[in-house]
Amino acid sequence: MYCMEKFKYWMQKRLNGDQGYKLLHFMSRNRIAGFCIGLFYGRNLSKLAILNHTDKHKVGRHEYMKHYQMHLSRFKYKNNNLLEIGVGGYERPDRGGCSLRMWKRYFVYSNIYSIDIYDKSPQEERRIKIFKGSQNDYEFLNKVIDYIKKPIDIIIDDGSHINEHVIQSFKFLFPKLNAGGVYVVEDSQTSYREDYGGNSIDLESPSTLMNFFKKFPDYINHKEILSNNGRNSILYYDIGSIHFYHNLIFIHKKNN
């Protein structure tokens, strides 16, 4: 792993930013290179992340992949529907799609769907379908769900990271997730950033995403919670478990 990061760093030093990006992008989109990457490293998500040039695995910054490996390996050989919010590359249509190709190579029998506020259609491939729209636009999300038709097994929110959007997307999309499915929220540190609608002073602020998800352990135990009239009447989501990591949250859905 270390060698691979060294090689990437060595290459990036010799090429200017745009050349380095284009080379890695070409490698990750090239069918033969992609096939070889999948063949040799298909079971190791951290290596796939580096080789597909996503920022989901960066030592000292985001080390998300070891958690993904632990939570998602049981889906590897299943026919899943995966939806990731955020293609990457922002307004540039020729950029991004790195994590989508990584998922495609890891989940060899799955369909990968994604949404982005910008047009990312050039990043589409066989088994990768992208929709243009915003993660907080319920009419648009409804069309996406109608298109996918089948329930979704894995949802990853790596979009705007605006607190309000993260909560709105969860409220709409979590009910569409299969029981047994997993919902992931990346970059949850924006909960503490004012420019994303977060709050770093009042850690109980009701509008932040961390406070939204901090209530979830109560939903796991909702049967044991009595309201004033002695009946369980709290609103809850079907939560099997919730896992908080550095800047990353996994929520497992279970009919409870």
Ligand SMILES: C[S@@+](CC[C@H](N)C(=O)[O-])C[C@H]1O[C@@H](n2cnc3c(N)ncnc32)[C@H](O)[C@@H]1O
């Ligand atoms: C961090 S990048 C995604 C990186 C990609 N998932 C990866 O791991 O390679 C965030 C993406 O979210 C998109 N985005 C920003 N606001 C959005 C919104 N409201 N709805 C959907 N996508 C949005 C941006 O255009 C950008 O391409």
